Amino acid sequence: MQELMLAKAKELLQNGTVNRVLGWQAGEFVYDITPAVFESEQDLDAGFVYNEFCGNNLSKYLIKESRKEGKVLAFLKPCDTYSFNQLIKEHRIIRENVYVIGVPCEGKTDGETLKSKGVKGILGAKSEGDELIIDTLYGEQRLSKRDALTARCLTCKSKKHVVYDELLGEEGEEVPENHRFEEVEKLEAMTPDERFAFWRGELSRCIRCNACRNVCPACSCEKCVFDNPASGISQKAAADSFEENMFHIIRAFHVAGRCTDCGECSRVCPQNIPLHLLNRKFIKDIDAFYGEYQAGEDTESRAPLTNFTYDDVEPSIVYKGGKK
Amino acid sequence: MQRIGVFVCWCGSNIAATVDVAAVSEALGHEPGVVFSTNYQYMCSEAGQNIIKNAIRDYQLTGIVVCSCSPRMHEATFRKTAASAGLNSYMVEIANIREQCSWIHKDKAQATEKAIILGRAAIAKVHLNAPLTAGESPVTKRALVIGGGIAGIQTALDIADAGFEVDIVEKQPTIGGKMTQIDKTFPTLDCAACILTPKMVDCAQNDKINIFAYSEVKEVKGFVGNFHVKINKKARYVDATKCTGCGECTEKCPMKKIPNEFNLGLDNRHAIYIPFAQAVPKVATIDPNACNMLKNGKCGLCAKVCSAGAIDYKQKDEIVEREYGAIVVATGYNPIKLDDYDEYAYSLSKDVVSSLEFERITNAAGPTGGTLLRPSDGKHPHTLVFVQCVGSRCSAEGKGKSYCSKICCMYTAKHAMLCREKYPDTEVYVFYIDVRSPGKNYDEFYRRAVEEYGVHYIKGQVGKVVPRSDGKLLVQGSDLLANEQVHIEADMVVLAAAIEPDKSARPLATMLTASMDTNDFFTEAHAKLRPVESPTAGIFLSGACQGPKDIPDTVAQAGAAASKVIGLLAKDKLTCNPCTAHSDEMMCNGCSSCEKVCPYGAISYVDKEFRMPNRTTAIRRVAVVNEAVCQGCGACTVACPSGAMDLKGFSNSQIMAEVDAICKM
């Protein structure tokens, strides 16, 4: 696939369709991939890479890139295309300045995931059939590809692109049986005390590095309310447990109905806080209360929070255990 | 830092009896920023207002807090006071320590503590207030009256009389409303038609009045002074400009078994019809559900006989768009449906009728030509029983109305009296809960019915009406005064049905964003002081849409509504609400969330060039609020994820300051 993408990128650069390419750049190790803009064929040859470690969602970069001179080629994975559409809907990306090539995704892994499976001192990795063979300082280790998948990829909602100008490889399928709300349901089944204890345990680890916010394609505000002293709620660090809750509630609320569930927030959290469980709660509630809605599926529909029906459920539904 | 003055009102003893006003003004005097604090017996009085004005001048106040009654009562008063002393009106905040404090608490210590906290919240808010200047918007010098009954007619005539254009929208083919169906009016017993029809004609002939009969309001947009209304002129299938109202067509129409609405189905009309002889406009209308030509394409007789060539089977509904400065709601009332009242045998016997049906039966223009005949066999009835409060003052859930329908006592007295006068051989009984006859000459009228005309008034309720096979109606009731059961063999029973707002009122209220009470009566802006205005600016109330009313009350209110409309239309410009949304373009993402939730379409977007760091520029899409259109609801402020959108007068920081002051531990 990487070769196919390289060839396509070069072709489009050559024929002038685009003047640069947004993709992934190889790093020092096998896993430390960095999003990058490539301006020439030499650049591409020097570092362009596409493999199971290329997890970064590139859509958000297009806010900036689509405002630059000339058209940019963007390689988007299926889940990235949802974010892309959502940003189009919110007028954040100038569509005509982007040439989108959909690239297939079989699920991604990353260094952190491998390490969480007990792999130490990763020097390299190659895929062989269903296995990933990892070369380490302390010898070779093998992991099944499924075991190596990042948590978000285990509950992938769709391997199908919702938008592209051109598609490379074979189009994937939606994954209706994705079980992505199972963790949310597990929490819902707990007592409020247990839930409170769970979330305190998680959110108290937050160091307010803002990685979740800054990586999030939905968090694309010119100036975040938490950075704006005039908002009255700006915080640089959570000086009290309240502020930890506040930040994450408001952040999740601001992206409610706009979050495409790309999972970047949980991926980047240095403290491994399962932030996607907040967003997914909103997605689940929206689905249950107002009908199935997938942000980023299209560029036209009204977002659930800027919409209503006359017979929407009353807030008291919460006291009735969320049952309609 | 503001220099704030605090003025605590005693409201006589209304506040002072429960709140230690001196303690409140003392405590608030120690709040940061407060440079003057006092209390006075009646802050809204001239002397009280002078205290405020003098303090503004003497202490160079930049903001004031009045702890008094609800801002809904006197906010406007104190804003004017401030303005007259040179302080911007929007530098005034009210702490509601009467309705929301002294009146609801008994413990003086608690009420005083709460009053101080409410005062602190208002001080916290005023610290963040900024002077606001109201913009202006032009006024369209035309009024819309919705409903062409006596209320609408009177309002329209009065407005037109002042020289302003008025449109009447009436959903029936003719204006006139309920009053056209009434025979005589209490307490003078003059003929309804005689006093109403001249007014109808006046409307038709007044060149300032434009009648949209057989029409309905479809959409209302805009705001006070600038309403945009879509009116649906339903197809009559008759060209109103050609029809002379000669009636030739109605006579020839073969479809003649259509229940006549005007006579409440007591007789029939044709498929093409004019509701009654004095209809305005006097134009025929084809009932599309009854006309054979429209249903099956067969017939066409009316077109053949119409010498004016007015019949147009191809006519379509037509949407007319008009601009108005003010809208008067005069949608009136209807008697409730009595189908649920089987205890009175309403649906079992033709001889159990509603009062309005009785009205038609005794009307000279009615189905019987004014002769009192039983509907079942056309015989003259000898014993009549009138039942009061059918569905009124009813506490039962789901059936009837909790309120008094107000008009029934009087018209029943009228009916009873007229019966006895015209047919001395009849016995007339009236079952009542209470007889309510306040009003000029009303009680005298009722007493005449009892004393001069020998109507039998029985205090008590009817339990059951049983139709017997011999045609008699056995009325079983109780006489509370005699404490005994009463059985009357009646020939006719007349039910005084409760009245309720017209069904079209609720969807109309939604279109107008005017509020309603739980009974679907329109709510007035203030029960006592603003009885003919809706809380929604530019919407006025006339007649029974606001609550049950008889004709004199309706006409009085209609005139009052008209005078309010005239007052509005007489202005060339209106001051806009300055508490509008505004977007900080430096923070706006241009995401369109705000635009989606704005009910007024007040938000648009522009691409704007911004200076960026390091001498670069960038073009961004940003929201712009049209302040003349924005009504200040604030929906956009919450939809905005970046907090770029805020509301003047109710800003995020102001509301949070209030929250902080209230919650302070």
Next chain:
Amino acid sequence: MKKLPVSKIQELFAAIRAQQTLYIPTDDASGQARYLPWQEGMELTHALNTVRSAKDFFFPQTENLVEFKLKGKEIEIIDSRTEQDDFVIFGVRACDARSFTILDKVFLIDPIDTYYKNRREHGTVVTLACTQPEETCFCTTFGIDPADPEGDAACWIAGDSLYLKARTEKGEKLLSALDNLLADADEGEIAAQQKATRDIAQKLPFAKLNLAGFNGENLNKLFDSKKWPELSEACLGCGTCTFVCPTCQCYDIRDFDTGHGVKRFRCWDSCMYSDFTLMAHGNSRNSQVERFRQRFMHKLVYFPANNEGEYGCVGCGRCLAKCPISMNIVKVAKALEGEVQ
């Protein structure tokens, strides 16, 4: 040098805890390694290092400095400092141990940061030698020996024994208080393990990382490098690298309005943030590339230029593991190598 059987480590912890608070790196409920106050039964993590560095002990993320109380129109000033109790941090790795030296160079020079000093004086650092470095480790670049860590006392776990050696007075004091648990040992007993660790360290991917040209002399060359825009292109401007970094020491001082007054506190700040060093006139670094450059110039050029060649980095590898876009100091150093040769 002293030793005790590894099986008795809980007894050792209990003995320390009997005198003062003890923090050890352990796996928390979510399975992540972090320092927690030791309680009976709590075990050392198997992870090489904690996600958050040990700097929190001396330079916490937020800290109240002073409080202003408002009563009506009166203001009262209250010093928020509380008496610090003695504490021990056990299991600090060599890299983190070195970070304290770097932080000392910031906070303990005149004017002395008394909040930091207070904590530093009351804390005893017990380090633990590494045996299995990760591929992201490059502490040797900074002259740190993972097999022979600094600290008030150092430990090694080799075979069935835990070896302890005091390096400072504080360390001596701690070990002497634990004397009844400890047996004498010979330094030779850990030599084999140290050699094995050093051999691995030699083979680490970044063992040959060369920072020779990064100094004050090349400041302008490095500052003006054309590589910065490309390097910072993908930077999200989050604070992950700074907040997991054991040597990043920038903070902001903020006021929190409590409703009754103001709590003045300081909290970590990140040079990656758009409002870092924001002043009344505006910001001195307006674009992400400038902010990005600031961070690496500070660590690799400004800091050594002002501190006898000591870099503002200890090679712990946290930023390499945690940066959401995998941009880091090693990539920057390698990319800029060419500028200074």
Next chain:
Amino acid sequence: MQDVNQFKPKIVAFCCNWCSYAGADLAGTNRLQYPADVKIIRVPCSCRVNPMFILRAFQRGADGVILCGCHPGDCHYTTGNYYARRRMTLLFSMLDYLGIEKQRTRVEWVSAAEGAKFAATMNEFVAAVTQLGPNKRLEDLRCKN
């Protein structure tokens, strides 16, 4: 007799100007009692209430927050309360998800004519919050005196 040490909750009530604030005024006009613990903040419309305000109230020491607006369909601004309804439903559900007592938050639709409902609602809400005791899960210790 009232126990002096009895917990007195702090309740913030956001009321829309057109219906609920007027309903509260009517409760006053009719002298319908409800506890002084309730303090009303007037907002133009229920849709003006940002989730931020609700969290802020808890941070600053509120034990319960109630939002009152016009009945659905009766909004003075036509549609404001429909948006408020969705926002609050989702917010309350999220608070519940985080283990914060759901009885501390409420939305009630109170018209200008429903003074009795306003008073009854407040009485009931205050009782419910009193039973829960002080807000601990969303408090900010810095704001304690």
